[in-house]
Amino acid sequence: MLGLLYLVFIVIGGLLLWLPVSHHGDIGLSEALFTSTSAVTVTGLVLADTGAAFTGFGQAVIALLIQFGGLGLMTFAVLVLSALGIPVGMPQRLILREDLNQTSISNLTVLVRVIIVVALVCEGVGALLLAFVFVPEYGLNGIWQAIFHSVSAFNNAGFALHPDSLSQWVGNPLINIVITLLFIMGGIGFIVVGDIYQARRWRQLTLHSKLMLVGTAFLIVWGCVWFALLEWTNPATLGNLSVGDKLWASWFQGVTPRTAGFNTIDTAGMHDSTTVMTMTLMLVGGGSTSTAGGIKVTTFAVLLLATVAFFRRQTTLHAFGRALGVEEVLKVLALTMISMLLVLSGIFVTAISHDGQFLDLAFEVTSAFGTVGLSRGATGELDGVGRALIMVIMFIGRVGPLALGFFLATRTVPRVKYPPGQVYLG
Amino acid sequence: MLGLLYLVFIVIGGLLLWLPVSHHGDIGLSEALFTSTSAVTVTGLVLADTGAAFTGFGQAVIALLIQFGGLGLMTFAVLVLSALGIPVGMPQRLILREDLNQTSISNLTVLVRVIIVVALVCEGVGALLLAFVFVPEYGLNGIWQAIFHSVSAFNNAGFALHPDSLSQWVGNPLINIVITLLFIMGGIGFIVVGDIYQARRWRQLTLHSKLMLVGTAFLIVWGCVWFALLEWTNPATLGNLSVGDKLWASWFQGVTPRTAGFNTIDTAGMHDSTTVMTMTLMLVGGGSTSTAGGIKVTTFAVLLLATVAFFRRQTTLHAFGRALGVEEVLKVLALTMISMLLVLSGIFVTAISHDGQFLDLAFEVTSAFGTVGLSRGATGELDGVGRALIMVIMFIGRVGPLALGFFLATRTVPRVKYPPGQVYLG
Ligand SMILES: [K+]
Ligand SMILES: [K+]
Known part of the structure; x- marks a missing residue:
């Protein structure tokens, strides 16, 4: 059901982008659908330079598709129906639950409001700040660029209006701070944002929020430090930059794999080791009920x-004074197994049908599955079959975890003994 | 403790192989230790052609190291002590337990006897049959070749006396049947062999044996069918062979990744897709208490x-009418996580320090970790650091699971409710 809705949206979006009014060059139906x-799916893998190939109208369509895809189609359905005075009955609410990976129906309208408010506020503030960079450079068009990049960043879409993503601003502090803050906020999950807003103190946060905050902080440090260490002298990436730019670029490139998809450095220039590290970060992804994948x-x-x-020979898991039941571990195991099998199958099928550099193909498949959007260039070189494959993997990467998360969230297992903390796993 | 014993053995073996009497060409201490x-570790990765570089004495040393390594040093220690009339006390028995991944001490002497008898009978019969191939071709030297390859096959060592492994006999039925049967028997685990010998009927087999037999059969069919499908027209592998040879080669190449390490086809000639499939099989490996890794x-x-x-929303696992407790799943999760982290770290470190083809390096690391011994040629090209890395990974790949298996086997968790079936996971 959810998958079908996404599918309808993709087809409508593809048809709109196919219209001559949407693009300049030769964008066929296949490119438009891709x-x-x-x-x-807020992935950000592209076949053409978004800024050059699509008109302002086309770019607006893309921004809307990103907004709809990122915040969940259902949030919008509820809003529209409520605005029209139509009561939102159970069936729609159930779909909404599936989309947002929530179990309790009563919180839903609150949650939807939180999502919309948080998203619009973040995107608005983000666009305002970005305008200080784009308007001096591009004039009036800079306003649109600020809005587009703000929407794309908050929704972890990774779409940029420049062929080398944000590489022009590799050392620009405003871009490096605003864009990353936007996609970190969008990727940490609405639950966490709402929880922080309500609780305000560390001790009052839920186990889920604590795990997300500590985990995210750890992964950011991990990614940035490794990127800097591995690429510091690589002439294709950091080698020729000033020390300040090297630090900014390491920050950006360490944060973007989960699952923002922007880049300020040539992804194809990275060493194989950095590429593998980036792939593991892409697989981990962001938070549940967020715009991130993985x-x-x-x-x-x-x-x-x-x-x-x-x-440690313990039979239960403890974190922040809370116990996690065995059923959580079983969920995690199933989810990870399915994900690994999907990624492996994707890499396998792509490798069967295409003879490019293996690591580049594997990177592209992982990027699609995690809806990341970083590319080492293989996507642009794929034939029809390869494009179709990447499309399917992006779709599964976005809809699969949502559906699976719903399945996981509604699974009823008798809980025993320990005061259970809840963690969202989808 | 166990690791130290293996280490001592490796050093003694390395010194023996370093002696001028052991080799012809320029084998330094580094090559000898490798x-x-x-x-x-019964891996089979080599820097030089074993048949050409080492003398008969050197080859005999290698065969003995394989036999000691494969059957477990401790089996031999017990034997020697018993033969000398020295009572085998608890400490030695405990080490033996660690080596064979067994929980019950009382079965140990029985198990050791089973192991020795099964190994010698299999290797003897194997050598006898292989002599029909090697003696007509190589005369008296053929007898030694038959013995060496039989020992190497049963212990899943993958050492061969020819630079292209067994490629000369790609279509030879005797080689294709005897060698594979030897390494399948050696790799399925002594427990299963002993169980089949005692039970003789399917229904009386333990859950562990049933899982091993069905799992092995499935993986063999899976590996062979995929290899045939993917490589059928590849001129670097099956393409130029007759249909009969293609089928034999597919059989051999489908079985050898878990974790025999012989090959009748050029491993470096395989497509990337086949390489990935082979890597997954190498990671899965063979059976517990066997000569296999993974x-x-x-x-x-x-x-x-x-x-x-x-x-299926079930809270327990069922297989062949037996329930598997949650603790088994936790064991499996921990073991798999550790293994994946080790392999990933190995690939990561190798990729940092070496700039070869990524897939070839990853293949080599996976092969070392699974103590498989298949190679796409990267091992021969590694510098000192790379060789040391592969040596460490082989060591961890062999000793790690044994030590971990001991840890898993001795872990006491209160079992509840279901009649528990036992599965060996190390
Ligand atoms: K993305
Ligand atoms: K081997």
Whole structure:
């Protein structure tokens, strides 16, 4: 059901982008559908330079598709129906639950309001700040650029209006701070944002928020430090930059793999080691109920906690004074297994049908599955079959975890003994 | 403790192979230690052509290292002590337990006897049959070749006396049947062999044996069919062979990744897709208490069963009318996580320090970790650092699971409710 809605949106978006009014060059139906899929699934893999190939109208369509895809189609459905005075009955609410990975129906309208408010405020403030960079450079068009990049960043879409993404601003502090803050906020999950807003104190935060905040902080430090260490002298990436720019670029490139998809450095220029590290970050992804993809930070955290607990001969998992039941571990195991099998199958099928550099193909498949959008250039070189494959993987990468998350959230297992903390795993 | 014993053995073996009497060409201490590590860990990765570089004495040393490494040093220690009339006390028995991944001490002497008898009978019969191939071709030297390859095959060592492994006999039925049967028997685990010998009927087999037999059969069919499908027209592998040879080669190449390490086809000639499939098989490996490596077939089976059970909303795993407790799933999760982290770290570090083809390096690391010994040629090109890395990974790949298996086997968790079936996961 949810998948069908996304599909309808992709087709409508593709048809709109196919219209002559949307593009300059030769964008066929296949390219239009690919772009639409990439936008609705907030991935950001592209076949053409978004800024050059699409007109202002086309870019607006893409921004809308990103907004709809990122915030969840259902949030908008509820809003529209409410605005029209039509009571939002159970069926729609159930779909909404599936989309946002929520179990309790009563919180839903509150949650929707939180989502919309947070999103619009963030995107508005972001656009305002970005205008200080874009307007002096591009004049009136700079306003549109600020809005587009703000929407794209908050929704972790990774679409940019320049062929080398944001590489022009590799050392620009405003871009490096505003864009990353936008996609970190968007990727950490509405639950966490709402929780911080309500609780305000660390101790009052839920287990989920604590895990997300600590996990995100750890992964950011991990990614940035490794990127700097591995690429510091690589002439294709950091080598020729000033020390200040090197630090800014390491910050940006360490944060973007989960799952923003912008880049300020040539992704194809990275060493193989950095590429592998980036792929692992892309697989982990962001937070549940967020605009990010991947197996999610909490899933990864539970995997690690379970392993550590095991080697300490503990039968339960503890984190921040809360116990996590065995059923959480089973969820995590199933989710991770399915994800790994999907990514492996994707890499396998792509490798069968295409003879490019293996690592580049594997990177592209991982990027599509995690709806990241970073590219080492393989996507642009794929034939029809390859494009179709990447489209399917992006679709599964976005809709799969949502559907799976719904399944996980509604699974009823008798809980025993411990005061249970709840973690969102989809 | 166990690791130290293996280490001592590796050093002694390395020194013996370093002696001028052991080799013809310029085998330095570094090459000798690498070969010794590869033999004791029954991996089979080599820097030089074993048949050309080492004398008969050197080859005999290698065969002995393989035999000691494969059957477990401790089996031999017990034997020697018993033969000398020295009572085998608890400490030694405990080490033996660690080596064979067994929980019950009382079965140990029985098990050791089973192991020795099974190994010698299999290797003897194997050598006899292989002599029909090697003696007509090589005369008296053929007898030694038959013995060496039989020992190497049963212990899943993958050492061959010809630079292209067994490629000369790609279509030879005797080689294709005897060698594979030897390494399948050696790799399925002594427990299963002993169980089949005692039970003789399917219904009386333990859950572990049933899982191993069904899992092994499935993985063999999977590997062979995919290899044939993917490589059928590849001129670098199957393309130029007759249909009969193609089928034999597919059989051999489908079975050898878990974790025999012989090849009848040029491993470097395989497509990327086949390479990825082979790598997954190498990671799965063979059976517990066997000469094989990897995360083990039962671990993989429990991973799949847990995922299936989860999607059926079952809280327990069932297989062949037996329930598997949650603690088994936790074991499996911890073991798989550790293994994946190790392989990923190995690939990461190798990629940092070496700039070869990524897939070839990743293949080599996976092969070393699974103590498989298949190679796409990267091992021969590595510098000192790379060789040291591969040696460490082989060592961890062999000793790690044994130590971990001991840890897993001795872990006491209160079992509840279901009649528990036991599965060996190390
Ligand atoms: K993205
Ligand atoms: K081997």
